Amino acid sequence: MNKISQLFIVSLMSGATTLGAYKLFFDSDAPFSLDKKPVTTLASTSYNRNVGLSSNVLDFTEAAEKTVHSVVHVKNVSRRTVSNPMLEYFYGYQGGQSQEQVGTGSGVIISEDGYIVTNNHVIKDASEIEITLNNKKSYKAKLIGTDSKMDIALLKIDAKEKLPYTAFGDSDNVKVGEWVLAVGNPYNLTSTVTAGIVSAKARNLGDNGIQSFIQTDAAVNPGNSGGALVDTQGNLVGINTMISSMTGSYVGYSFAVPSNVTRKIVEDIMEYGNVQRGILGVEGGELNAMASKELGVSQTEGFYINKVSKNSGAEKSGLQKGDIIVKLDNQNIATFADLSGFINTKRPNDKVVVTYLREGKSKTAAVTLSKNEFFSTEFKGIELENIDAADKKKFKLDYGVKIRAINNENLAQYSSELQGNIILSIDNVKATNVETVSKMLSKKDESQSIRIEMVNKNGEVIRIII
Structure with a gap:
């Protein structure tokens, strides 16, 4: 009887062991199931992020x-x-x-x-x-x-x-x-x-x-x-x-x-007919560690105002030399390229909210962009600007546009003779101001020749065809 009992107990234990092993390794829900693929667990789940490299992205x-x-x-x-x-x-x-x-x-x-x-x-x-x-x-x-x-x-x-x-x-x-x-x-x-x-x-x-x-x-x-x-x-x-x-x-x-x-x-x-460029009316440069040290300021990012143009929107809004522009509207300004890139999307008379630092304190000012006194018609590679009061007095004129620069390679050899001259008319049309000239030239083809009457730096009237 004892032998039978012992045999029964051994058989029972063998069966339990076999059943347990099956459950452990062959059942699909088991932790060590052979049907499952290996899983790698990171030590910290905080690094388990989607980096956007899926096929869909x-x-x-x-x-x-x-x-x-x-x-x-x-x-x-x-x-x-x-x-x-x-x-x-x-x-x-x-x-x-x-x-x-x-x-x-x-x-x-x-x-x-x-x-x-x-x-x-x-x-x-x-x-x-x-x-x-x-x-x-x-x-x-x-x-x-x-x-x-x-x-x-x-x-x-x-x-x-x-x-x-x-x-x-x-x-x-x-x-x-x-x-x-x-x-x-x-x-x-x-x-x-x-x-x-x-x-x-x-x-x-x-x-x-x-x-x-x-x-x-x-x-x-x-x-x-x-x-x-x-x-x-x-x-x-x-x-x-x-x-x-x-x-x-x-x-x-x-x-x-x-x-x-x-x-x-x-x-x-x-x-x-031309590009309208507004200006903030400030001059200066971007800050970095070296520039900030020379200027004696702790801020190392932003645009440092070294000069404010007279009668500009910046002057009228109270901006001063030493102010540091750090934001235009909602755009952060860390470099000069940030500032110029933002202003390039604006026109004269657009309003911009300027956030700036003065003596360590943050301030804001609404600035109306001024009209850039110069913009190029981009016709024949001649850049023009409106004549100022000094030019009007010197040449006894009440109208005309001044040649600011020559970018045309074909005219480069004459740039010293042309630069600074006052254009009076183009194709017999009075050159009242830059806007008038720009609109007129925008209707002409680049391949067309034009007749220009101008006053040179000596006050002599000359005529050229380009």
């Missing part, structure tokens, strides 16, 4: 599809006369051989009726501009206006059908690290899409202090200039303008004019 197909059909190929045909100095010297031969030069780039259709944005350098000095759509249809384009300072040009084509276009996005809302697409026609290829992230904002690469580029690592090569930089929804956030390279080809970074600046330029050209 990286699907750029919709944005690309929306953009490629609105990006165009821009062909710039210019002609120049090449002379033979030997023939001129020995035989008195006058004239030369006409040579055709062709440049290419990209552009973005921004309206269904055919307005196109591109870079000014893409169409500079063009005698003929040809646009080719993504469907291979070609059109002759008319130059509506340009802004060489920000490297933007507005073109127009007349198509019988409604055209696909890309809508402007808000470049102020673009964030560093955000995915973007660059769409253009590099190396004369049809619309090409590359992807990258926004590497930085408010980059100033020029020496005139007004640029404020979006920097991206999306691949941009020769021919991409004037193309679109779009967000993942396909909204236009920038116009690709240049690359940072020692070779001329893409090596890491490219730069785009923000869409908010581009849109304002386009609207100005359409409405006024």
Whole structure:
């Protein structure tokens, strides 16, 4: 009987062990089930974050599809006369051989009726501009206006059908690290899409202090200039303008004019025939550790006011030398490019709320932007400004516009003779002020010659044709 009892107990224990092992390893709900995949547990769940690299986030197909059909190929045909100095010297031969030069780039259709944005350098000095759509249809384009300072040009084509276009996005809302697409026609290829992230904002690469580029690592090569930089929804956030390279080809970074600046330029050209630039009326520089130490201030970010222009909106609002601008409206101002980039989206008489520091205390002031005394008509590369009281008294004039600078390469050798002259009339139309001249020239074609009557620095009236 004892043996039977012992045998029964052993059998019972063996069965329990077998059942337990089955439950432990083969039951799908068991913690060590062989049907389950291994699970890695982090020491701290605070690092278990979605970094946005899922296939859904990286699907750029919709944005690309929306953009490629609105990006165009821009062909710039210019002609120049090449002379033979030997023939001129020995035989008195006058004239030369006409040579055709062709440049290419990209552009973005921004309206269904055919307005196109591109870079000014893409169409500079063009005698003929040809646009080719993504469907291979070609059109002759008319130059509506340009802004060489920000490297933007507005073109127009007349198509019988409604055209696909890309809508402007808000470049102020673009964030560093955000995915973007660059769409253009590099190396004369049809619309090409590359992807990258926004590497930085408010980059100033020029020496005139007004640029404020979006920097991206999306691949941009020769021919991409004037193309679109779009967000993942396909909204236009920038116009690709240049690359940072020692070779001329893409090596890491490219730069785009923000869409908010581009849109304002386009609207100005359409409405006024030129770019309306408002000014805050302050001069100074951005702060950093070295500048702050020299100035004896603790703040290391912001724009330090060194001078306030007379009769400007800044002066009327009480801004003073030594104030540090840290915010315009809701936009933080850490650098000069931040400040100039924001002001470039505004017009004269727009109001801006300025937040500034004075003796360590934060203050605000509503500033009405003044009208910039100078803006370029961008016609023939001549920059103009209204004459002041001193000029009127010196030359005994009550009207006229003064040549501020010469950017036209063909006129560069005459810049010292032309700069400072007062233009009295253009094609026999009185040059009352910069606005009048700008509107008049915006209606003329760049290839047309114009007659200019002016007073030179010696008070002599001269006439030239350019």
